[in-house]
Amino acid sequence: MGRNPVYTHVYNQLRYKILSGELPIGSLLPPERKLAVQLGVSRNTIVRAFSELEAEGLIAGKMGSGRYVEALPPTPSLTRVDWRSQSTRSLLHPSPSHMEEILSITDKYPHTINFAHGDGGKYTLVQSRLTEYVEAAAKRSSSYFFTSVQGLPELRERLVEWMGIPQISSPDQICVTSGSQEGLYLIATLLARQGDCIVTEMPTYFGSLQLFQSLGMQIIPVPLDQDGMRVDLLEGILARSRPRFIYTVPTFHNPTGRTLTLARRRQLLAISEKYGIPIVEDDAYRHLHLEHEPPPSLKQLDQWGNVIYLNTFSKMLFPGLRIGWIAGSSPIIQYITRLRELTISTSTLSQFALAKYMRDGALRPHLDTVTRLYAEQARLMESQLRPLRSMGLDYEVPAGGFYFWISLPEGMKARQLMERCMEAGVSFTCGDMFLLREAEQPYIRLCFTHEGAERTLHGMSILTRVLYQQKEDSR
Known part of the structure; x- marks a missing residue:
């Protein structure tokens, strides 16, 4: 099992x-002896991992009843700081700042x-x-x-037309935001408080x-499989806790690329x-299908007004535009608008440019063009990934969105691979960035849309070389 003590492998496996x-939270773990037999290790190994x-x-x-999975306690929220204190950094959230880590890559390594x-x-x-419109x-x-x-x-009128959802029939049901991240902040702040479950x-x-x-x-996690969120596990979770809302990326999910099936969408609703x-539906990748259109959005299927819809032009056009929107019932949008008065408004210049762009019907042809390009880029990256299956690497071919979600060969450490590739001139995201804590786990995410063909081929050749080197070193 490698150079680490055996119990660490069991611990990391259960932890992930x-x-x-x-x-799931509340589930009963197998007894020590039974789990030891299942994993082919000693009982003492299981005791140490537990x-x-x-x-x-x-x-x-x-x-008298065994060991159960516990809910992770909420981490300390950001709080008021003494600006003269030298210990201000200790008040910051203890987990890494993945957003800063990723956005600063091109600044640090142009x-x-x-x-x-x-x-x-x-x-x-x-x-x-x-x-030209700007x-x-x-x-x-x-x-x-x-x-x-x-x-x-x-712009809100154009968004109503663009969505084409009967439940969103008025500009009063739209609030424009500075990207979907601000939209999610507004929704979360409105629906939940410190210590609440989601x-x-x-x-x-x-x-x-x-x-x-x-x-x-x-945060209460629900796992995914090939058909998206395991909705069958959700009801058991809700029977034990009362979360304030359910957040989901049901279409071309980030990071896995999976799409919630129509049957599961109806079950979730x-x-x-x-x-x-309420359900907060983050639908940023809906219009980036590479072949077939995805199932209807949750909002489109929503008969009771329980879905708050979130989208952004950061994926359809470009991230620096910083325009997204929230769609929902008029009362919800009124509450969100009152909350948004604290930040005044989104860039007026960008909104004028985008409204005219949509009025001229330019968005749909743009998406038709770029999704054809993205499909070519996905095929190109997949052609470089395919030979790596022989060494134990695995992945699903994405049907939309931007990403390949890749399972590494057994025993390979994702963080170590990421660091080695960065030193060699290639960056990607490590799978534990998408978990509640850093963890030893076997996944990485590759974006196939950011780079052109020549740099993609060069980058994949570097990744391939480092993969083989690391696999050889682990023997």
Whole structure:
């Protein structure tokens, strides 16, 4: 089992299953002797692994009934600091800042081949022709002044038309935000407080995890399989706890690329109605299908008004535009707008440019063009990944979105691979960035859309070389 003590392998295996939700909160662990037989190790090994998990607060024993998976306590929320104190850093959230880590890659390493960023790359901006609309908007004096806190009325009208959802029929049901991250912050702040529980699939978008953790929320993970969130496990979780909302990326999920099936969407909505729990649907990748269109959004299927819909132009156009939107019932949008008064509004110039862009019907042709390009880029990266299956690497071919979610060969350490590749000039994201804690786990995420063909081929040749080197070193 390698150079580490045997119990650490058992500990890491169980720890990952707990953090990913594969072992749900409240589930009973097998008895020590039974688990030892299953894993082919001694009972003392299991006892030591259980002891480590108990010390970390991941499991707890109950007299006469065994050991159960515990809910992770919420991490300390960000709080007021003494600006003159030299110990201010100790008040910051203890987990790594993955958002800063990823966004600063090109600043620190301008020549790195970037498979970490989740965007369409610089060349999609050029062909989109959006810069022409920004220049035209800049000539309008009204674009230099505030518009409605809820968002430019014309842009909200265009968004209603674009969504084409009967439940969203009025601009009053739309609030424009500075990207979907601000939208998620507004929703989370409205629906939950420090110490409250929320439910999300795991792994999930690290920006959402950092947000929920910074607000001091207790996150209950639900695992995924090939068909998306394990909705069948959700009802058992809801029977034991009362989360404030369910957060999900059901379509071309980040980071796995999986899509929640139509049957599970309906099941999730029925559970939401039964327990009276709202769903926050993050639909950022919906229009980035590489072949077939995905199932209808949860909001489109929503008969009871339980879904709060979140989307962004960061993926459809480019991230620096910083325009997203929230769609929901009029009362919810009114509450969100009042909360948003604290930050005044989103860039008026950008909203004018985007409203005209949509009015001219330019968004759909742009998406048709870039999704064809993305499909080619996915095929190119997959052609370089395919030969690596022989060494134990595994993946699913994405049907949409930006990412390959890759399972590494047995025994290979993802963080070590990431660090070695960074030194060699290639960046990507490590799978534990999408978990509640750093963990020894076998996944990495590669973005296939950011780089062009030449740099993708060069980057994949570097990744291949480092993979073989690390596999040889582990023998």
